[in-house]
Amino acid sequence: MVSTLERAAPAQTEHRRPREINLRIPGPTALPPSVRRALGGQMINHRGPEFAALQHETVEGVKRVFQTKNDVLFFPGSGTGGLEAAVVNCFSPGDPVLSITIGSFGERWCDIARAFGLAVDHMPLEWGTAADPDAVRQRLKSGPPVKGVLITHNETSTGVTNPIAEIAPIVRDAGALLLVDAVSSMAALPFDTDAWGVDVAITGSQKAWMIPPGMTMLSVSERAWQATEQAKLPRSYWDFRAMRRYMERGQTPYTPAITIMYGLREALQLIEKEGLENVFQRHHQIGEFTRRGVTRLGLELAGDPRYYSDTVTAVVAPPGVDMKAVHKRLREEYGVVLATGQEQWRDTHFRIGHLGYVRRADVQQALAALGEVLGRPLR
Numbered sequence: 001m002v003s004t005l006e007r008a009a010p011a012q013t014e015h016r017r018p019r020e021i022n023l024r025i026p027g028p029t030a031l032p033p034s035v036r037r038a039l040g041g042q043m044i045n046h047r048g049p050e051f052a053a054l055q056h057e058t059v060e061g062v063k064r065v066f067q068t069k070n071d072v073l074f075f076p077g078s079g080t081g082g083l084e085a086a087v088v089n090c091f092s093p094g095d096p097v098l099s100i101t102i103g104s105f106g107e108r109w110c111d112i113a114r115a116f117g118l119a120v121d122h123m124p125l126e127w128g129t130a131a132d133p134d135a136v137r138q139r140l141k142s143g144p145p146v147k148g149v150l151i152t153h154n155e156t157s158t159g160v161t162n163p164i165a166e167i168a169p170i171v172r173d174a175g176a177l178l179l180v181d182a183v184s185s186m187a188a189l190p191f192d193t194d195a196w197g198v199d200v201a202i203t204g205s206q207k208a209w210m211i212p213p214g215m216t217m218l219s220v221s222e223r224a225w226q227a228t229e230q231a232k233l234p235r236s237y238w239d240f241r242a243m244r245r246y247m248e249r250g251q252t253p254y255t256p257a258i259t260i261m262y263g264l265r266e267a268l269q270l271i272e273k274e275g276l277e278n279v280f281q282r283h284h285q286i287g288e289f290t291r292r293g294v295t296r297l298g299l300e301l302a303g304d305p306r307y308y309s310d311t312v313t314a315v316v317a318p319p320g321v322d323m324k325a326v327h328k329r330l331r332e333e334y335g336v337v338l339a340t341g342q343e344q345w346r347d348t349h350f351r352i353g354h355l356g357y358v359r360r361a362d363v364q365q366a367l368a369a370l371g372e373v374l375g376r377p378l379r
């Protein structure tokens, strides 16, 4: 079935000089026109009834996307703030946790846990691979008991998606809390918070949600609430308890990101209209389309093919090619912005984002431009 978003796409045949920048990075992502209009809304009293209604409507919509009945909290801040919030609310100094990392965002979360004095058992896996559920089971069995497991769903730096559905029951069997960084997957890839038993899931507004940066959204399970009551790590701004107390009466402890919530209300309507399953399907189809296109350019996809991400594709930079110059030409001559590699993949890889407000035509134009710049036409 063709999604409503694909149907609305204007036919795009000209891949040079598009009207707008084709932002093919894995966030911030492009905004749909109706979201851009919604963002122009006048300010309201954040302690008045209009805000309470806005918050109620957006929280309910976000719960549907998270597929959860758990509490959902909104904090002004970026995804990294959400990762820190999850740590400080669930643990006490010295608590043992397992941090499974498959790329730079996993490493970042691991660093946060260390910075707050947790006893981190770091399980770093080679970039490009996904966490193997059996290896996780083995690690949890052989090591000392852990209170929580920190894992990234979609590793944006490598274009690999971890099989959380398979890992979740293993973590539950070990009696640990499951905390999942879903910053670059939620609202694009299937994520069944309640069925999987995810205790804290964290996302960021600027990714698949089709809204600007500036808000992190988290779901908190009953088990996570119990941990929160006992946790002794210092917290103030990120305190889940204060946020829940205020949100229950239609407010927040401090000034909320009203503008972003206007955008979110509109974006949720777009998601609802398209249908969540169709949103997942669209991302999957565009992921496949991107990978096929990369291959047709004679380029090599990075990562384990069983776990390719449907929101971001990592590509091996062709040897001997000055990728800095490629990115520059793409940007200046074609209006196409791709992402570079990160950290150890900085000079050896590049990435194509395809999440949120994205249609095949956007990827098609980016690939055609890339082919021209590299002198490798699409075959």
Ligand SMILES: Cc1ncc(COP(=O)(O)O)c(C=O)c1O
Pocket (backbone or CB within 6 Å): 026, 027, 078, 079, 080, 081, 105, 152, 154, 155, 156, 157, 181, 182, 183, 184, 204
């Ligand atoms: C998987 C993942 N986790 C965390 C983050 C950090 O989010 P932010 O840049 O909003 O702090 C990102 C951002 O790219 C991400 O992709």
